[in-house]
Structure formats: structure tokens, C-alpha cells
Amino acid sequence: MPRSIHTSxxxxxxxxxLVLAGCAGxxxxxxxxxxxxxxxxxxxxxxxxxxxHITVTFSDAAGATTVYEPGDDAxxxxxxxxxxxxxNLVVGTRTGVDTIAGxxxxxxxxxxxxxxxxxxxxxxxxxxxxxxxxxYLDTPATLAPGTAHVEVSSSDGGQYGxxxxxxxxxxxASATFAVDSNGALSPxxxxxxxxxxxxxxxxxxxxxxxxxxxxxxTHDPDRTAGGAYGQAxxxxxxxxxxxxxxxxxxxxxxxxxTPSGDGTWHDPDFPSTVGLKYWKFYVTxxxxxxxxxxxxxxxxxxMTISGVEGTVRHGG
Numbered sequence: 001m002p003r004s005i006h007t008s009x010x011x012x013x014x015x016x017x018l019v020l021a022g023c024a025g026x027x028x029x030x031x032x033x034x035x036x037x038x039x040x041x042x043x044x045x046x047x048x049x050x051x052x053h054i055t056v057t058f059s060d061a062a063g064a065t066t067v068y069e070p071g072d073d074a075x076x077x078x079x080x081x082x083x084x085x086x087x088n089l090v091v092g093t094r095t096g097v098d099t100i101a102g103x104x105x106x107x108x109x110x111x112x113x114x115x116x117x118x119x120x121x122x123x124x125x126x127x128x129x130x131x132x133x134x135x136y137l138d139t140p141a142t143l144a145p146g147t148a149h150v151e152v153s154s155s156d157g158g159q160y161g162x163x164x165x166x167x168x169x170x171x172x173a174s175a176t177f178a179v180d181s182n183g184a185l186s187p188x189x190x191x192x193x194x195x196x197x198x199x200x201x202x203x204x205x206x207x208x209x210x211x212x213x214x215x216x217x218t219h220d221p222d223r224t225a226g227g228a229y230g231q232a233x234x235x236x237x238x239x240x241x242x243x244x245x246x247x248x249x250x251x252x253x254x255x256x257x258t259p260s261g262d263g264t265w266h267d268p269d270f271p272s273t274v275g276l277k278y279w280k281f282y283v284t285x286x287x288x289x290x291x292x293x294x295x296x297x298x299x300x301x302x303m304t305i306s307g308v309e310g311t312v313r314h315g316g
Contacts, residue, residue, distance in 0.1 A: 023123065028150060028165050036141035036172030038076065043152060043160040045123050046133040047316050050195070051075050053155045056137060060167065061146025070155070074138045076175075077190040080131040085240060088112035093120070093128075094240055127277045129237040136190070138174045143167045198235075198284035200316040201255075201292070203276040206308040210297035213257040213279055215310050220289035225250025230286025237280065244281055252293075253283065276308070283312075 024044030033039055043049060056068040056075060068074050083089050092098055092112020099109045120126045135152065145168060151161030176184035203213065221227035232253055236244035239260070246255045257279050283290045292310030299305055 024160060025163070027163055031164075032166035032168055033139060034168050034170045034172035035139055035143040035145075036174065038136065038138050038175035039150075039165065041135040041137070041150065041152065041160065041163070043133045043135060045131065046154070046158055046160070048154045048156040048158055049078055049133045049135065049152065049160075050154075051078050051191075054078070054135070055153050056135075057151050057153075057162075058140055058143060058148055058165075059162070060142075060144040060148040062144035064142070064144065066140040066142060068137070073187075074140075076136040076138065076187070077194055079134050079136070079193045080195055081134055082131050089115055090240065092116060125277075126275075127280065128241060129280060136175075139165070139167075139172065141172065145169050196284055197286065198282045198315065199290040200280065200282055200313050201290075202280045202311045202313075203295070203297075204309055204311055206276075206297060206305050208299060208305050209275055210279070210305055210308060211259065211300040212298040213255075213308070214296040214298075215255050215257075216293045216295075217253040217255065217283065217310075217312075218251060218289075218291055218293050219253065219283070219287045220251075222250050222285070222287050227287075230288070232283060232287045233285040235282040235284060237282065238278070241278055255281070257281070 025042035028039040028041050030037075030039065052071045054070060054075070056072070058066040060066075088100065088110035089112045092100060092110060092114075093116025096113055098111050098113045099107045100112070101107055119130055120128065124130060139148075146166075148165045148167050149162035150165050151159070151163070153159050177190065178184050201215075201217070219232060222230040222232050224231055227250070232248045232250070234244060234246040234248075234253065234255055236242065241260060243258045243260050244255065245258075246253060248254075290312050292312055295308055295310045297305040297308035
């Protein structure tokens, strides 16, 4: 198979299989290359793997070590890949049913619920915001033939590998990421797929899981309120599980969270442990200084619940 086709197929298929398995890849893709070729590392559910925060270390068969420091151009992009929202994985987990009717109405077993339960229970600790962090990078041209090893570490202590990589004889070549007849993807185009600076908003406390949440946040002025740049936006990671309505005046954000559909927004396999994790959302758009001012939590009868508090962390 030509290298460009092999790389394209692997880049699409492998992350989806790894999400199904709920784990990181044990080998790069492709698993055997020439020194200087481009590979992909499927590193699992990583929260702080970003180009400017990761260090990549290669150890080759001759005992030589090559280190890519944070921000090295050889790390082409770090992209979080999400499963299709109408995949059997997502729908099966959302409904709690492994057997789902196909297009002709006949039942088919796809094990989406089963795989989703594995991901929730062993990989994300019941956080339904699933992704596979994929690192595209050029291997060093100086790697000796034989078995090399690659590992990645992040500034917050995150770790992936070491995993083996077979280095073949001959000079390699950096992938151009050619797209149809429109030429190659530029570095800026690749970087546009990466996660931008953001804040993760979550919740703690309370004796009862809320049926709805309302909260008020403040952030530094964005460009609509005299700030230098940025414009606030709230992002819902799981639209089939909850609704997120929000407004922002450039400094203050008002958010209303409610369950979608029939209200069974939790994972049916973990009704008592998912708790407040399904209410998580993001604030992004280039704004800074995001903080929670107040939170109101409500039960299914519209009565307020005490003790629920909002939390904000930068990134994550």
C-alpha cells in the first residue's frame, strides 16, 4: 500500500478503534517507518497534551537519545478526536441498549453500550466527554535502524509510552498531508484542529444530583467589552445528554443547563456514580480570568438544592 494512503487510513480508523477499546495505542502508526518519516501516536484520554506542553523522547537501537522540547516544529499537531455522535458507541451508551435496529428495521448487536461502559468505568471515571488524543510528528532523521522507543511527557506529569517503533533502512520523508487537488495542509491548517486555550467548568457538593443548573460567571473583558481580543463562548461536550443555553455581555456569562430529551441524561450503567460529571462544559474563545460567581441547582420539581458549587480550572 502506498505510504500516503496507508497513513490516511490509519489516521481515520485507528483513533476510532482505540476509543472503542478505551485505551491508548501500544504502537505508533505506522509501526515501522524510515528515520524521518511521519507517525501518529494514539495516546488515550489526555487532558494536557498540547504542542507547547509536551516533551517527546526517542531512544534508538544504537543507544542514542533525541528529545523534542515543547513547541518543537517536528511535532506537527496534537488533536483530540471524538466519536461520531450518532455512532453505535454513543447511541448505545446513551440508550443503554446494545441491540439497535438497523436501517431495514432488523435488530443488530453492536455492543456500543458495552464498550461505552468500559470507557466510562476504566478510562474516564464516568466523565462522558470522550476523546482520543492523537499526536502527529516527524521522527528524527538520525534514528539508527532497529527497534526504537518513543515516549511523551507533559508539563503536568502526564505520560505516554515508551512504545516500540521499528526503524527501517533508508531516508524517510516528512508527510505533506496532501488533500485531493488542493495541495498540502499548511502548519496553520493543522494547528487549527488543535484545542485552543479554554476553561473547564464543573460542579461539586450537594446531596442530590440536580435536574437543572443555573450559574453566573465573570471573565476579563473580551473584545466586545473593550478588551484586546477574544470573544467568550460556552461549549457543551455532549449535546445528546444535556442542553446548554448561555448569554454573555463581554464580561458576565449566564448559563442554564438542563437534561435533553427524556431526561435520562446519565449513563444507564452508572446511575448512582456519574453524579455531577455530566454537567461539565467549557468556556473558551480567547477569554481569560474565568470564575464562577454563583450557582443555583434544582431538583425535578423545580425546588432548589443546596450545597452545589461551581469549579473552574484552566485547561483540562
